[in-house]
């Protein structure tokens with residue numbers, strides 16, 4: 560089978576595609592023929608050895624996929640060859656086959672397309688955990704989403720609306736903001752041209768926002784923390800901007816607000832029952848057509864460099880997938 564290989568850490572152009580041996584499942588593992596693999600920002604960090612987990616070299620990147628079960632281990636029950644499944648693995652998915660521990664596998668809901676299934680779990684799982692579990696958002700509250708046209712950002716916009724919030728989307732271009740509006744954002748801020756704090760103040764009549772969803776970091780975090788309402792929750796989701804900001808802690812005192820960390824990957828491992836509940840609820844929202852995931856482009860395995868470059872150059876709206 561063909562697989563993308565990261566043989567030494569570096570930028571996307573250092574990745575290669577090679578023929579490797581077919582995969583064999585361990586006793587509690589399943590081998591899946593990948594039909595589509597979701598591309599996520601962490602993929603760009605893992606290949607540079609800049610992410611929380613560090614697979615030994617050489618490895619195949621790609622954190623999630625959807626496909627067809629090819630073979631199962633001797634102790635696997637309730638999964639059969641031919642079944643359509645979603646795998647979330649951390650790495651290994653940019654290939655024709657991926658091996659996955661059985662507890663990191665979900666059945667694909669009937670009627671779901673492979674590219675949607677391959678790119679739903681990580682982004683929507685992260686944003687649902689953040690907004691429902693960590694911010695405990697209430698209907699009628701106002702949420703500001705930064706990087707709102709990106710993977711986790713657009714998922715946050717849709718989930719915020721589905722949970723009854725008023726959503727203000729912030730992104731870096733009119734084209735990206737149009738996508739946010741099409742996915743439910745009621746108010747829009749172009750933070751490449753507009754003053755974030757002034758716009759939030761104007762949009763909320765000086766009250767501020769109850770929840771900030773921040774997957775971007777850098778120069779945007781502090782102005783948005785200063786734009787929070789009393790008892791607000793500031794969700795630390797990621798640092799796509801590349802800079803981890805230092806925050807004056809007195810701001811939390813003055814606003815009676817909380818800074819709340821979000822780490823979906825560890826949440827799924829440490830609290831598997833709660834994660835299962837979240838994913839079941841998300842699949843319910845999807846089936847009820849209250850979520851409309853956007854897959855804006857599809858790349859071949861050989862185009863993996865271009866796919867990851869698009870993410871790093873801020874060119875992606877919603878999600879992109881690799882289809883072996």
Ligand SMILES: NC(=O)c1ccc[n+]([C@@H]2O[C@H](COP(=O)([O-])OP(=O)(O)OC[C@H]3O[C@@H](n4cnc5c(N)ncnc54)[C@H](OP(=O)(O)O)[C@@H]3O)[C@@H](O)[C@H]2O)c1
Nearest residue numbers: 600706709710711730731774796797798799800821822823
């Ligand atoms: N905490 C968790 O559990 C968890 C889970 C998944 C992902 N994450 C993190 O969340 C962040 C976003 O992930 P994603 O997959 O949604 O990424 P994405 O689709 O690439 O979206 C990131 C957004 O950040 C903005 N951005 C600002 N500066 C950027 C830069 N220098 N390079 C790239 N993007 C930049 C872009 O929007 P504008 O152009 O509009 O500014 C972009 O749309 C990443 O840091 C990722 O590691 C965290």
